[in-house]
Amino acid sequence: MLLLSENLAAPPPPGPAFPKIYPEIDQDVLTESEKFTQGQPYELFARLRAQAPVSWQREGNNGPGFWALTRYDDVMRVDGDPKTFSSQKGGILMAYGPPETRHPLLFRASVDAMINMDAPWHLQLRKEHMPYFTPGYLADIRKKVTAETTRLIDGMAGLGECDLVEKLSAQLPLFTLCEILGVPQSDQPKFIKWMHYLEIAGYITAKKGKDLEPTPELLKFVQALNENVAEMFEYGQHMLQKRRADPKPDLMSAIARATLDGTLLRDEYLDGSWLLIVFAGNDTTRNTISGSMKLLTEFPDQRRALMADLSLLPNAVDELIRMVSPVIYMRRTATSDTEVRGQKIAAGEKVIMYFSAANRDPAIFPDPDRLDIRRANASKNIAFGFGPHVCIGKRVAQLQLEEVYRQLLTRLPDIEYAGGIDIAPNNFVHAIRKLPVRFTPERRTAQ
Template identity: 65%
Template structure:
C-alpha cells in the first residue's frame, strides 16, 4: 500500500474566486520567526473581526491558502472531512520547492494517520484505540503520578535560596516523554534519546525555511546544525523501524505493537508508512503536552488570582486544565484541501484550494469565550475549546494530555505554591506548534 501516491502535496494556486474579505497586509502567518514572540493573538483578533476567511500568500512559491479564524468556521471545516480533505493535500502549509525538502522527513510526515481520510484513517485509528481507553489509562495515571513526584523531588533542592531553573529542561520536556514511552513500551535505557530527537524535530521548520531562502551563506554553525539534524533524523527513524519490526515478530501489550501490527485493507503497513506512524506518535505524543505544561506556568504567573483559586480549591483543577489548553492552544494550525467548490462564511473556496484552521484564534473567539484573553479557571465552557481538533480527526491522545496536566499542577501547586515564571522564555521559530524551548522559574 503506497498511500502517499494518493496525495496531491501542494494545493491549487488561488484564489480562484473573488475575495469577500480584505487581505490584511501586515498580518503574516507564514513567517515562522514572528511566532518566537508567541502566537499573534492581536492579529487573530483582527482577522476574526475584519477577515475571518482571508486569502493568505505563501513564501517560496507556495500556492497560498485561506486563513480561517472564527470558532464556528473552524468547527465547520473540521467537522466536514468529505468537503475538506486531510489526505488530498496533507495537513501542513508548503515550505519551499520539493527539491529542497528533507526527503525522509517529508515523506514520513505525509504517510501518517492524520494525513488520511476515511476509510483508511478510521481503520488505523481503531488499531490505536485500546491504548487510550479509560481502563488502560488508569495504569498510566498511576505511573504519571509517580513520575511527577520524582521530578518535583529532583527540582526541590535546585530551587532552594531563590535559584532559577529551566522548567522545560527539568519538568515539561521530561514528563510527556516518560508518559509516551510508557504507552509505547520503550525500554527505560532508550528514553533519553527521545529528548534529543524532539529538539531537532522542533527545528525542522526553521531549517526548511533557511534552505528555501536561497542564496544563503553556508556558515560553519549552519553546516554543523544541518549535519547534526540529518544524523538525528536518521537515527530516530532507524530506531523506530528496528523496534516496530521487532514488535511484529514479538508483540507486547503496548502501543508500539499495535502500530507495528496495524492493518489497512487487510494488509500490514508498508515500511515507509511505519516511518510515518513513528514520526506522528513521537511528535504528537510528546510536543503538545510539553508546551502546555510550560504555558500553564506562564499563565498562572500572569494571573495570580486564578492561581490562588486553584490553591484554595484543588477541585477546580479539571476545568482549569481545559482553560490552560484553550489559552495555550499548542497546535497552532491544521490544513485541509477543498474537494469541491464550497462557500464558507460568505467566501467562495474553489476545489483544490487550501484551507488552514487557526486553533489559537478559534479558542479566543469572544463569541464563544467572553473575555477570551483572561485566564478563568472557573470558565463554565472551557471544554468547548478545539485545541485537540474536532470531528473524526480529534486528537486520540487528548485524555493522556489532560491526565498529565491535571496531575502535574495538582502536585506543583501543593508543593510549590510560590513557583513562578521569571519572564525569561524562549520559543522556537515554528508556526505549526507553539514550541516553548526555555522557561525559567523560581520560588517566591
C-alpha cells in the same frame, strides 16, 4: 498499498480562484516561522476574526496561497466535514516546500501517517490504537504519571530556580509516551534530543533553501539534523520490526501490527506512525505544561483561586489548554467548490484552521484573553481538534497536566515564571524550549 507522499494533489495555481470578499490584513505574518518566536499573533488573529474571518493569505516561495479561518464556528464546520475538506488530498501542514528544500525522510514520514488519512483508512488505523486510550488503561497510566511527577519534582524542589522545560515539562510527557509505547525509559534522553531537531527542522531546511551561501554554522546544524533524524527513524524501525515479530501488550505492537484493508503497513507507513507518535505524543503536553506556568504567573488571582480549591483543577486544565493552544493550525484541502461564511472557495485550494484563534473567539469564550479557571464552557476548546480527527491522546495530555499542577501548587506554592522564555521558530506548534521558574526551595524533613 499506495503511499500518500506519492499521491499528494499538485498545488493549485496561485489564487484565489474566486473574488475575495474580505480584505487582506497583515500578509506574510502567518507564513514566517521566525515571527512566532515572540509568541502566537493573537492581536492579528483578533483583527482577522473581526474583519476577515476567511482571509486569503499570500505565500512566499511562489506558493499558491491559502484561506485562513479564525472563527470558532468556521473551524468546527471545516474540521467536522472531511468529505468537503480533506486531510489526505494535500496533507495537514501549511506547505511542504519545493522538492529541493524538503528533507526527504521527514517529508515522506510526515505525509505517510494516519493524521493525513481520510476515510476509510483513518478510521481503520484509529481503531487499532484505541485499546491504549480506554479508561481502564488510562487509570493505570495515571498511577505511573503520579509517581513520575513526584520523582521529577523531588529533583527540582531543592533548587529554588530552574528551567521548567528541562526539569519537568520535557521529561514527563516522554516518560508517559515510553510507558504507552513500551520503550525502555533508559532511551528517554534520545527522544529529548530528537524533539529539539524536529521542532525546528522545517525552519532550518527552508532557511538552507533560501540562503545562497549558507553559513558554516547552518551547514553544521543541518548535518546534525540529518544525523538525528536518521537515528530516530532507525530506532523506530528497529523497535517496530521487533514488535511485529514478537508483539507485546503495548502501543508499539499495535502500531507495528496495524493493517489497512487487511494488509500490514508498509515500512514507509511505520515511519509515519513513528514520527506522529513521537511528535504528537510529546510536544503538545510539554508545551502546555510550560505555557500553563506562564499563564498562572500572569493571572495570580486565578492561581490563588486554584490553590484554594484544587477540585477546580480539571476545568482549570481545560481552560489552560484553551489559552495555550499548543497546536496552532491544521490544514485541509477543498475537494469541490464550496463556501465558508459567504466566501467561495475553489476545489483544490488550501484551508488553514487556526485552532489558537478559534479558542479565543469572543463569540464563544467571553473575555477570551483572560484566564478563568471557572469558565463554564472551557471544555469546548478545540485545541485537540474536532470531528473524526480529534486527538486520540487528548485524555492522556489532560491527566498529565492535572497531576503536574496538583503537585506543583501543593509542594511549591510560590513557583512562578521568572522571565526569559525561549520559543522555537515554528508556526505549526507553540514550541517552548526554555521557561525559567523560581520558587522557595522545599525543605526536606530529616529521616
